[in-house]
Amino acid sequence: MRPLISTTDLAAALAGPAGDRPVVLDVRWRLAGPPGADSYREGHVPGAVFADLDRMLAAEPGDGGRHPLPDPADLERDLRAAGVRTGVPVVAYDDADGSVAARAWWLLRWAGHAEVAVLDGGYAAWTAEGRPVSTEQPDPEPGDLTVRPGAMPVLDADEAAALARDGLLLDARAAQRYTGETEPVDPRPGHIPGAVNAPFAGHNREDGHWRTPEQLAARFEELGLRPGEPVGAYCGSGVTASSVVLALELAGHPGAGLYAGSWSHWSRDPGRPAATGTLPG
Incomplete structure (x- = not known):
């Protein structure tokens, strides 16, 4: 699908x-x-x-x-x-x-x-588009799905740090949070050293719809992604980064890693370094 x-x-x-x-x-x-x-x-x-x-x-x-x-x-x-x-x-x-x-x-x-x-x-x-909406809350017949975790790659902190060094780790947060200019939610400002800022907002969608695969592929190429290079994403808490993984799949780069804990996990440990400024660091 x-x-x-x-x-x-x-x-x-x-x-x-x-x-x-x-x-x-x-x-x-x-x-x-x-x-x-x-x-x-x-x-x-x-x-x-x-x-x-x-x-x-x-x-x-x-x-x-x-x-x-x-x-x-x-x-x-x-x-x-x-x-x-x-x-x-x-x-x-x-x-x-x-x-x-x-x-x-x-x-x-x-x-x-x-x-x-x-x-x-x-x-x-x-x-x-004027399509129908409802206020009725359905009572669905119980499903039978068996959850088998692991079908999409998950990065821990060490793996995210390694990917930032040896591949491409994309930081999906706004530029001000990436640079460390502001941090409204998490324990401390900055970004994972080596990560490249790739703000989701205003880049992967246009007029409420996702950009074309060709447009997305061109954006990720501009961010430094090369064919076959390992790539992953993180954000504040692992939500917005999921959209970057989706955008990467649309662009022809399936299987990107997600640092699920993201900055909210990384920044909790004072022993983990934090880079600031516009450069990956």
Whole structure:
């Protein structure tokens, strides 16, 4: 399954036979609120199940960072409760920059479920086109998915540091956080030495939609990525970096590593170095 699905194709799939319809996950979330669950109750894609980033797509914040990977058993339970079944496609959407939907895409792929896509344009595109919305909260038939973690590469701190030295490690945060000019969330400012700043915002999407594979490939080439070179990504807590992994796959570079703990994990250890300024360091 392609990593992206259009609103037209999703509408057609939802209008098809019940047994062939994808499971749709509404993963709207905002760091500063309001809660995505409130938006979901006000209206969502018909049949969509709400999946909370903090409770389903991540474990409790702690030593592993602000959005560490969930325990596989917990993830399996929650995905089954949402109706996710083996062999049945899943579509995720948000109403912001696509990064939370990309986290859901990456997490399902990591869990071994290959049939998953992000709705291109998200909820904004769906409603802008006048497509139907619903306030009804479905009670899905329990799914049967077995979570088998490890289908997508995960980097720990040492592996991220090595990739920054020997390959290409992309920092998806805004430039001001990369340089250390500001750090509004995590313990200390800066970036992993050797990492290259690749802000997601304003670069991988245009007018609410993902850029073409050719455009994305050109951007990553400008950032220094060479064919066959190992590449990975991190951000503040492993959410926005998931969108960089998705963009890399769209650009023809599948299998990029994700430093799931990201800067929220790295910066907790004062023994890990932090570079500042515009250069990788």
